[in-house]
Amino acid sequence: MKVACLWFSRPVPMQQLAENCLRLSPQICFRGEEALFIEYEKCKKIYSEEGFFVRLQVILRRMKLSGRVAVGSDVPDSLVLAKYMGHSVDQLPLEALLDLADPFNKDPIARGYIHKMNSAFCDLGIKDIAGFKKVPLSDLISRFGAIAVLCHQRARGEFTVAWPRWKPEEIIFERTDFPYFEFYGELSPILFELKKQLDLIFQRLWARELKAQTLQVRIYCETNSLNPEPFKNFDFDFLFAQNTTKGALNIIKERLAKDFEKSPILTPIEALSTQVIATAPHITGQKNFFHNQEETAEKIHILLSQLNEVHGKEKIFHAALTEDRRPERSWQKIIHQTDNKLKTIQINEKIPPRPTYLIRPEKIEVRAGFIFIRRKPFRISKWSENFERITGGWAEESNLNLENQHLQNSFDRNYYQVELETGTVLTIFQTPAQSYYLHGYFG
Amino acid sequence: MSAQKSERLQKLKLLIGQVAQSHPRDYITAPNVPNGIARGIVVELLGPCRTEWLIQVLKLHPEHRTFWAETEQRILPTSLHQRGLDLSKITFGVLDKNQATTLRRIIQSQLYQFVIAPNTFDEIKIFQAFQLFTEKSNAILFLMGGKNPTNAWPISTQLEISKGRGVFLTNEFNVEVIKQKHSTQDSGFGEI
Numbered sequence: 001m002k003v004a005c006l007w008f009s010r011p012v013p014m015q016q017l018a019e020n021c022l023r024l025s026p027q028i029c030f031r032g033e034e035a036l037f038i039e040y041e042k043c044k045k046i047y048s049e050e051g052f053f054v055r056l057q058v059i060l061r062r063m064k065l066s067g068r069v070a071v072g073s074d075v076p077d078s079l080v081l082a083k084y085m086g087h088s089v090d091q092l093p094l095e096a097l098l099d100l101a102d103p104f105n106k107d108p109i110a111r112g113y114i115h116k117m118n119s120a121f122c123d124l125g126i127k128d129i130a131g132f133k134k135v136p137l138s139d140l141i142s143r144f145g146a147i148a149v150l151c152h153q154r155a156r157g158e159f160t161v162a163w164p165r166w167k168p169e170e171i172i173f174e175r176t177d178f179p180y181f182e183f184y185g186e187l188s189p190i191l192f193e194l195k196k197q198l199d200l201i202f203q204r205l206w207a208r209e210l211k212a213q214t215l216q217v218r219i220y221c222e223t224n225s226l227n228p229e230p231f232k233n234f235d236f237d238f239l240f241a242q243n244t245t246k247g248a249l250n251i252i253k254e255r256l257a258k259d260f261e262k263s264p265i266l267t268p269i270e271a272l273s274t275q276v277i278a279t280a281p282h283i284t285g286q287k288n289f290f291h292n293q294e295e296t297a298e299k300i301h302i303l304l305s306q307l308n309e310v311h312g313k314e315k316i317f318h319a320a321l322t323e324d325r326r327p328e329r330s331w332q333k334i335i336h337q338t339d340n341k342l343k344t345i346q347i348n349e350k351i352p353p354r355p356t357y358l359i360r361p362e363k364i365e366v367r368a369g370f371i372f373i374r375r376k377p378f379r380i381s382k383w384s385e386n387f388e389r390i391t392g393g394w395a396e397e398s399n400l401n402l403e404n405q406h407l408q409n410s411f412d413r414n415y416y417q418v419e420l421e422t423g424t425v426l427t428i429f430q431t432p433a434q435s436y437y438l439h440g441y442f443g
Numbered sequence: 444m445s446a447q448k449s450e451r452l453q454k455l456k457l458l459i460g461q462v463a464q465s466h467p468r469d470y471i472t473a474p475n476v477p478n479g480i481a482r483g484i485v486v487e488l489l490g491p492c493r494t495e496w497l498i499q500v501l502k503l504h505p506e507h508r509t510f511w512a513e514t515e516q517r518i519l520p521t522s523l524h525q526r527g528l529d530l531s532k533i534t535f536g537v538l539d540k541n542q543a544t545t546l547r548r549i550i551q552s553q554l555y556q557f558v559i560a561p562n563t564f565d566e567i568k569i570f571q572a573f574q575l576f577t578e579k580s581n582a583i584l585f586l587m588g589g590k591n592p593t594n595a596w597p598i599s600t601q602l603e604i605s606k607g608r609g610v611f612l613t614n615e616f617n618v619e620v621i622k623q624k625h626s627t628q629d630s631g632f633g634e635i
Contacts, residue, residue, distance in 0.1 A: 310544075
């Protein structure tokens with residue numbers, strides 16, 4: 001076996017490099033973003049060793065990468081030779097034992113023991129692998145245990161390493177070409193073709209028990225002086241992962257219609273492609289005979305995803321209570337309500353009734369039995385007997401930008417409920433500066 | 444002449460009543476509305492206590508899903524929870540554009556039994572579309588009206604809700620029926 005190891009001193013896009021190196025050999029694996037291993041001896045009938053290195057150089061040059069290459073009989077050999085730039089394993093320092101014993105850097109406990117062993121050998125005056133190999137195995141076992149035996153076997157090349165399985169990431173991609181410039185920037189034919197592509201994509205995803213979380217639709221156009229860009233990209237990160245053409249197509253349609261209205265395509269369309277960028281797991285099984293909750297949830301997810309596309313993020317939401325006593329922070333938006341059981345907080349006995357509508361605090365004046373809202377007087381018919389005091393320290397930021405607040409990052413409010421002559425009940429609060437603010441009303 | 448007209452009108456009403464009776468409507472209970480509210484209709488709510496009353500209606504039907512649309516976020520979910528509503532059954536939407544299309548889509552989906560939205564519409568066509576879609580999906584669209592009732596025939600019921608006299612923060616309401624088609628469960632047709 002001949003293994004070439006590419007060692008990089010800086011992190012590199014290893015998945016991409018490994019995919020590019022697949023043309024050299026099918027047996028490839030890598031360690032994080034720093035080392036790539038290629039077994040190339042089995043492909044010697046296809047190309048010579050020199051040819052292999054020339055091809056490897058071309059790949060690295062195209063990817064604008066630079067690294068060190070070393071050839072060994074196994075993964076640990078090639079790794080230590082590339083990392084420590086040595087010609088023989090025997091000449092390497094004792095630190096190389098770390099990589100010989102754990103070439104894929106996956107065992108931090110073993111590394112700890114090897115560190116201790118190395119420092120002990122350094123104290124004894126053994127500083128390289130050749131010296132370590134001369135120590136009798138029986139002495140190693142009694143002093144350092146099994147890990148020393150493993151290091152010894154690896155240094156002697158007696159024990160091979162299993163290659164971790166690596167296969168390139170699967171890409172689900174559909175493309176349709178229009179060689180005869182059948183149509184210009186019209187939406188309907190694009191959607192027609194897109195439906196065909198989505199049908200195929202969702203079939204493939206269904207077979208893999210997956211749903212589409214992120215999709216990319218690309219429209220290739222003929223370029224001219226008016227349209228210099230060769231293609232238009234549309235990235236869709238769905239609120240809920242989609243598993244049907246109908247749901248996804250409606251969302252895509254919304255975006256495309258909006259974009260075509262704003263910036264129409266003036267040149268003929270050459271091709272259309274759809275690619276799945278990210279997926280989510282999907283359980284494909286027998287439909288439940290006793291209830292249709294799953295189907296309803298699926299329908300709700302499709303509808304909410306569509307509404308989210310039209311109205312923007314955070315405009316369609318569920319609500320959950322928080323334990324903050326300030327009315328404006330007593331709840332939070334839940335965008336992804338995956339199940340119907342949200343955390344419930346019992347607040348009924350803890351706080352007085354909150355107003356049904358909450359507004360941004362608006363300064364008002366209270367005098368002579370009247371409330372002046374935007375300088376318009378309203379006669380007060382009732383004033384609540386008790387008030388609710390809400391205070392907080394400097395650590396709790398007040399998101400209300402009130403005037404005359406004596407401390408910038410704190411709040412101190414006395415809440416009252418006031419009934420107007422018209423029958424409307426308001427919630428107002430008073431600050432320490434004796435200012436009144438309208439904060440909500442009962443509808 | 445006018446007598447003939449009214450007679451003909453009465454005959455037509457009876458005919459429509461017969462059709463309505465052949466497809467009896469389902470009614471939901473509502474506080475202070477003796478015969479309840481028919482499903483599959485558009486209801487306009489007016490008055491200073493309409494939201495509090497509506498919350499009581501939703502509370503009576505905890506199994507139903509609700510879509511609560513507003514033009515800007517004002518409704519306080521904490522208050523809904525305090526009044527006994529299950530927040531997981533309510534989806535909130537801040538619809539600042541394409542309101543009619545969005546509401547139509549929500550009603551058509553048949554996923555929400557109650558849809559609540561501000562009445563910002565003036566075209567009769569939109570109300571007509573809402574009427575048809577609510578009827579088909581058997582949902583109730585509650586439109587939160589302004590000061591005066593909207594003059595649109597597709598709105599089946601208009602209620603003005605005010606607070607009970609001499610009480611401060613209560614669930615007692617005075618419900619004045621301004622307009623109500625499908626008023627009684629017996630006749631199937633009527634207008635007050």
